Amino acid sequence: MKTLIIVESPTKAKTIENMLGMEYVVRPCIGHVRDLPKSTMGVDIEHDFAPHYITIRGKGEVIKVLKDEAKKADQILLASDPDREGEAIAWHLQQYLRMDNEQCRIRFNEITKAAIKKAVENPQPIDMHKVEAQQARRILDRLVGYQISPLLWKKVKKGLSAGRVQSVAVRLICDREKEINDFDPEEYWIVYAILQSDKGNLVVKLVKIDNKKADLPNEEAVNQLKQRLLNQSYQVSSVSKKDRVRHPLPPFTTSVMQQEASRRLAMRAKKTMQTAQQLYEGIQVDGVVTGLISYMRTDSTRVSEEAQQQARDYVRDRYGAMFLPAKPRVYSSKKGAVQDAHEAIRPTSVQRTPQALKPYLSVPQYKLYKLIWERFVASQMADAIYEVTTIEVTAGGCLFRASGSNVKFPGYTQVYNDGKIEQDQEDLSKVVPVHEGDILPLLSLDDSQHFTQPPPRFSEASLIKTLEELGIGRPSTYAPIIDTILSRFYVVREEKLLYPTELGFLVVDLMKEYFPDIINVEFTASMENNLDKIEEGEADWVQVLREFYEPFAVTLAHAEQEMEKVVIEPEVSDQVCEKCGKPMVYRMGRYGRFLACSGFPDCRNTKAIIVPTNVKCLACGGDIVERKSRSGRIFYGCVNYPACRYVAWDLPIEEKCPLCGTQLTSKTAKNGEKVIICPNMDCPSRASQKSKTKKPAKTKNK
């Protein structure tokens, strides 16, 4: 008797195969195996939205393996993830492999021997309601994306796209930009009183004037107030101490991991996911490949009891019982959108400390692993307790206040510092020991002018956070969404922030006018509502699609009719075509902006955009210019290329390397310091750098 079990991920397949006996073969399907075709709509709208599925191009080898193993097996069990997409994957496999066993579906939420054995012994039928919900979602996205996009090609510009998720993402960025532009900064002033005490100066902030919230809109108001406050007596009206408890944060979901990796490690979402994938697939540790973290695409903070116990044991052994809460912490997911197929992101063994693994990991792997490990261990630790001291001082009908907190018990912060600790310590220094009733001499009144700030622009991380809160997108798509809106040039990234382009504004405005429902942030939530009903068997998937599509078809026809063709006038550059003398204009190509002759198609002259730098090439005296490599990375070269072949990754400075004579470059290190580097890879200064950083890491390996 031989049983074939199909799971989604190859890593998972290996793990499970090792847990089961010889009579089981476990193979991966690597995600979906069938989908709507790429080149056509693939939905028969006239006939109840019947989908036309084909096997996904490029999946041939995977599918062949599954087919062969299926032939050899006496029983096939489908163990794709226990969520909506997973159910659909199971159904497609069942269809494709022409399986005849009704009870073919097994589900488990954690990869432990017990959970898998139990599931294997209890196969169930495929949940067709779930499959239908997925199908409705898939078809809706196809109808929207594949009908609005071509409209944009016709009316605006070829190659554009629109969709339920990406269009809302761009909208958020455009709306925020508008908010920033329309923002009216309001002036306000802050007043501090510096008081003398025998234990040092006490700085208190003005909070109330005549029992009302202090509101000082201009300098005049401040000066008036200062007149009133100068010759008053400053009396400490209260000193209170209160304990404040801070709970640890739950272990990582995908989106929170991306946010934290961005904030603390300056890692982009894509890089974070690549690195997490490496940790998940496994690293060679003493000749054995070991998966170091649980699955990295999850929306759940759930943790298996086994892992929870491990963490508790570790905390007790390593930090003592004081640091262990009486009961294990359970993190429940409040939001309805959570599909909970996977656990939270956590180390596969807390015994593998970041320090112990350091010799086996690359720098980003180590940093990310450390973040995941610490977040998880801390999530099972005791609360931190702070003592908050608040001092209130009254003078001339005004109330001043200073407060600071002191760590009484570090609890989980011993392991995971959530970034608020330093702030607390700083605040504490302001609080000097004084007593209620003390009258303190006034040293000075300080004031400072401030303006209210507009909301910040979105970063990758904050956009992902917002999308997740709105229930838009899934763990597997957060990072790719950013790529999509960047590659359409709807937005650009500068430093860490996302700025809308004119094209982004244009498309969002058109969408708002002609497809207000689709580009509404609530659209996905209402769709999810309907999908839930389909899953519960309370709604029919065809009916749900019909109710969506009938009005949508009208909207679409109206847009086809009414939308004006947008003529995008290309931006004229200050350069002149050397072939025909006409001005050059900026155009957008497959790989970004470039300069083209405005005489196109009569003159087909094009050239790359060259950004000047103000630095001279020391080899030939030409200007150093900024260019982009094929992969999009910025580098610096001499304008006289190819005659002069000087190139560097970092901005050159006008100084030569004392060792090899190559023009040096300057780079800002992570700590903000400027570092001078010789771009010549063969320069001895490079070799000494390498031996300093590389070799010790390797010798640690023994």
Added chain:
DNA sequence: CAGTGAGCGAGCTTCCGCTTGACTT
């Protein structure tokens, strides 16, 4: 991971979500 670098481009595009490699675009 570490090495990586100057084209092309202006007609056949596009959705979302599941999963890894491929070096095709």
